Amino acid sequence: MRWLAASTAALALFAQGAAADTFRFTAIPDEDQSRLVERFSKVANYLEERLDVEVEYVPVKSYGATVTAFRNNQVQLAWFGGLSGVQARRLVPGSIALAQSSEDAEFKSYLIAHRSTGLERSEELPAAIEGMSLTFGSRTSTSGRLMPEHFLRERFGEAPDTLFSRVGYSGDHSRTIALVEAGTWDLGAVNYSVWEAAVADDRVDTDKVEVIWATPPYPDYNWTLRGDVDQPFGEGFTEKVRAALLEMDDPELLASFPREAFIPADNALYAPIEDVAEELGLLR
Amino acid sequence: MSADLTERPGHGRYWWRGNSTGLKLARHTLALLALAVVMVPFADLEILTRDPWGELARMAQGLAWPAWGSLESPLQALGLTVAVALWGTLGGMLLGFPLALLFSRSRLVRAGCAFVRAIHELFWALLFLQVFGLSAATALMALAIPYAGIFAKVYAEILEQLPSAPRDALPRGVGRLSRFIYAELPLAWARLSAYTRYRFECGLRASVLLGFVGLPTLGFQLETAFREGRYHEAGALLWLFYLLIASLPWWGHRRLLPLLALGGALLLGPWPAVEGGLLWRFISQDIWPPALLEGDWRGLIDWLARIPNLGPAIGNTLLLGLLGSVGALLVALALWPLASRHFGNPATRLAGRGLLIFLRSTPELMLAFFFLLLLGPSLLPAWLALALHNGALIAFLVARHADAITTGMPGVNASGRLAYELLPRLYPGILALLYYRAEVILRETAILGMLGVATLGYYIDENFEYLLFDVAFFLLLVTAALNIAVDALSRRLRPKETAVIDDPCQR
Numbered sequence: 062m063r064w065l066a067a068s069t070a071a072l073a074l075f076a077q078g079a080a081a082d083t084f085r086f087t088a089i090p091d092e093d094q095s096r097l098v099e100r101f102s103k104v105a106n107y108l109e110e111r112l113d114v115e116v117e118y119v120p121v122k123s124y125g126a127t128v129t130a131f132r133n134n135q136v137q138l139a140w141f142g143g144l145s146g147v148q149a150r151r152l153v154p155g156s157i158a159l160a161q162s163s164e165d166a167e168f169k170s171y172l173i174a175h176r177s178t179g180l181e182r183s184e185e186l187p188a189a190i191e192g193m194s195l196t197f198g199s200r201t202s203t204s205g206r207l208m209p210e211h212f213l214r215e216r217f218g219e220a221p222d223t224l225f226s227r228v229g230y231s232g233d234h235s236r237t238i239a240l241v242e243a244g245t246w247d248l249g250a251v252n253y254s255v256w257e258a259a260v261a262d263d264r265v266d267t268d269k270v271e272v273i274w275a276t277p278p279y280p281d282y283n284w285t286l287r288g289d290v291d292q293p294f295g296e297g298f299t300e301k302v303r304a305a306l307l308e309m310d311d312p313e314l315l316a317s318f319p320r321e322a323f324i325p326a327d328n329a330l331y332a333p334i335e336d337v338a339e340e341l342g343l344l345r
Numbered sequence: 346m347s348a349d350l351t352e353r354p355g356h357g358r359y360w361w362r363g364n365s366t367g368l369k370l371a372r373h374t375l376a377l378l379a380l381a382v383v384m385v386p387f388a389d390l391e392i393l394t395r396d397p398w399g400e401l402a403r404m405a406q407g408l409a410w411p412a413w414g415s416l417e418s419p420l421q422a423l424g425l426t427v428a429v430a431l432w433g434t435l436g437g438m439l440l441g442f443p444l445a446l447l448f449s450r451s452r453l454v455r456a457g458c459a460f461v462r463a464i465h466e467l468f469w470a471l472l473f474l475q476v477f478g479l480s481a482a483t484a485l486m487a488l489a490i491p492y493a494g495i496f497a498k499v500y501a502e503i504l505e506q507l508p509s510a511p512r513d514a515l516p517r518g519v520g521r522l523s524r525f526i527y528a529e530l531p532l533a534w535a536r537l538s539a540y541t542r543y544r545f546e547c548g549l550r551a552s553v554l555l556g557f558v559g560l561p562t563l564g565f566q567l568e569t570a571f572r573e574g575r576y577h578e579a580g581a582l583l584w585l586f587y588l589l590i591a592s593l594p595w596w597g598h599r600r601l602l603p604l605l606a607l608g609g610a611l612l613l614g615p616w617p618a619v620e621g622g623l624l625w626r627f628i629s630q631d632i633w634p635p636a637l638l639e640g641d642w643r644g645l646i647d648w649l650a651r652i653p654n655l656g657p658a659i660g661n662t663l664l665l666g667l668l669g670s671v672g673a674l675l676v677a678l679a680l681w682p683l684a685s686r687h688f689g690n691p692a693t694r695l696a697g698r699g700l701l702i703f704l705r706s707t708p709e710l711m712l713a714f715f716f717l718l719l720l721g722p723s724l725l726p727a728w729l730a731l732a733l734h735n736g737a738l739i740a741f742l743v744a745r746h747a748d749a750i751t752t753g754m755p756g757v758n759a760s761g762r763l764a765y766e767l768l769p770r771l772y773p774g775i776l777a778l779l780y781y782r783a784e785v786i787l788r789e790t791a792i793l794g795m796l797g798v799a800t801l802g803y804y805i806d807e808n809f810e811y812l813l814f815d816v817a818f819f820l821l822l823v824t825a826a827l828n829i830a831v832d833a834l835s836r837r838l839r840p841k842e843t844a845v846i847d848d849p850c851q852r
Contacts, residue, residue: 090569121479121559126558129474133620177395196722200811227722229722230797235572239400240717242399243395243399245717246722269399343811
């Protein structure tokens with residue numbers, strides 16, 4: 062009888078341990094990932110302070126893995142790209158886009174070209190790009206693939222496969238820049254903020270590769286939270302998370318994303334992204 | 346010439362006729378080469394170079410001046426890499442051994458093993474990732490399951506090649522297990538353990554590769570640093586891995602392994618709580634076409650219509666596999682003497698061994714990226730990466746085998762020794778290794794999709810990214826069927842002489 066009581070107590074403790082869950086978050090891997098854990102641990106500390114629960118950052122390697130972790134409740138909050146956010150919210154009904162950054166409401170992509178193509182920067186997509194080779198970034202990147210492809214289709218009425226002589230997926234914005242700079246591909250589609258950062262840090266030789274066109278603006282990155290967090294973490298938790306994100310004003314923390322500030326967002330904001338993704342067959 | 350042919354039939358003077366082992370192997374090799382040459386025009390091998398030199402120079406600088414200081418907890422990554430490889434190999438061994446005993450008797454076991462072997466470790470990892478998340482469980486299963494298939498096959502072949510006298514001496518009615526323990530294991534022990542050790546090295550490479558999908562082994566930081574062009578950091582991580590492989594004979598000593606295994610076990614945690622719900626959802630829903638689950642046949646036809654065009658994908662996969670295998674053979678033939686004690690001086694041998702470690706331990710994806718910069722996007726970078734990586738691996742095994750041979754022909758110089766003494770004895774083994782490796786090469790074509798070569802693996806990877814697991818799973822089944830067919834074909838075609846795998850790992 063005594064051991065029964067003891068094991069019940071142990072079980073209760075264990076169950077409590079499971080209930081007092083750690084709140085976990087992640088971020089899609091799309092920009093400078095050096096010292097990632099270190100940088101995001103600071104964000105975790107900030108959230109811990111604001112939310113009164115244990116917070117942990119989970120490093121994730123690919124867009125797909127980020128969505129999977131969110132779907133499986135291995136993370137409850139994630140900094141998604143436009144498309145990965147849509148994927149995640151479709152897979153986890155009830156989840157909501159809480160916040161975006163001031164830059165993300167008007168995000169854009171650049172089309173960059175190797176100098177030998179002879180292309181100059183212009184307001185409209187030049188017809189001369191037809192028949193050249195192009196590399197996108199990651200396949201499910203909103204700024205490195207989805208929206209550039211959408212605008213290319215809109216302008217030329219053709220799929221990239223037929224429009225260009227070759228189409229590649231470099232897997233990453235930095236790599237797209239490096240490959241176009243080396244002339245491996247004529248053109249590349251790249252996230253504008255990654256490009257600007259690379260130019261500012263002198264990591265790109267602008268004599269060899271230049272921006273030739275910028276896409277119209279579209280909404281992109283967002284913080285998305287699972288809909289079922291109020292249950293384990295307490296009533297009103299969603300609002301606490303939203304407030305913590307919107308009130309994050311330490312430049313050092315914001316530099317991890319890298320963003321200036323976060324502003325409110327909602328699911329409807331990303332409907333255009335969803336439409337484009339469906340049209341391109343990336344969602345079903 | 347043709348008159349000559351008809352006049353003197355069957356004398357075996359001509360290389361295209363005789364029945365000696367050497368002639369058969371030569372014919373076989375030439376046929377393989379000819380097939381590759383015939384297929385080359387179908388491959389997209391366009392070279393496009395503009396100015397890769399800046400980026401290549403940065404890569405070279407990174408390797409020459411590794412930034413040791415900027416690594417984030419490298420020791421833990423190193424420890425985890427070893428722990429995953431060790432426990433993954435052990436798991437594969439435990440699962441593979443019983444299967445090996447049934448291997449020759451059960452077609453079902455053979456087919457099952459061929460199936461699990463056919464799927465690349467990375468794809469296993471992507472599957473388990475959906476259920477177990479980023480945890481050691483994912484890593485271990487991604488290694489142990491395909492390795493079980495490999496161990497079953499190789500162990501079974503080693504046992505088959507044992508002399509039959511001890512077996513025949515046993516009384517009738519002795520069970521399979523007793524026969525194994527008393528008559529087979531003692532004879533096969535050295536070769537079994539030699540092969541297992543070799544597989545452990547493969548496990549280390551695979552363990553690094555698992556970092557590419559997010560498990561925190563060395564590959565995690567390596568892939569990120571390389572992808573983002575932080576080559577000094579990538580260089581440091583690569584050096585760490587080269588040193589790990591080069592020093593394997595010392596730290597991987599038999600007596601140290603149990604200690605490593607225990608220490609490694611501590612690094613593997615925390616273990617995920619396996620949620621039955623997730624597992625069930627994945628097996629019962631995610632991997633099947635929604636239309637099939639609803640019994641909607643018309644929907645299923647629509648679903649099939651949306652599958653990427655399989656013909657060209659299979660064609661590209663086979664083409665790259667064939668070219669990669671033939672390339673690996675040529676690379677192996679050219680490189681093995683560099684690392685063998687029969688040639689050169691200690692300095693050249695050290696350099697040769699270093700080169701082989703460099704080529705076989707650098708992940709193919711990185712070799713491929715290097716050639717992509719150098720040669721532009723086509724099948725060529727993938728081909729070169731596969732040929733060099735696998736060729737260096739075969740060369741390493743052949744050199745070890747050659748070192749075990751004592752040469753004694755008086756008065757021959759180095760090239761004579763190579764041509765008349767060593768190569769004839771080594772060649773059957775080289776071909777046998779190539780046939781083993783061809784299966785691996787075919788599997789590896791899958792992960793070079795990054796280059797835009799539309800192999801089956803390219804589409805599998807794509808559908809994992811789109812989270813369309815049903816399509817990815819279907820394509821995995823197609824890939825597995827293809828591998829099984831190629832395996833069966835190569836088993837039928839390969840010369841019987843090479844079936845006796847004179848195990849080069851045994852030393």
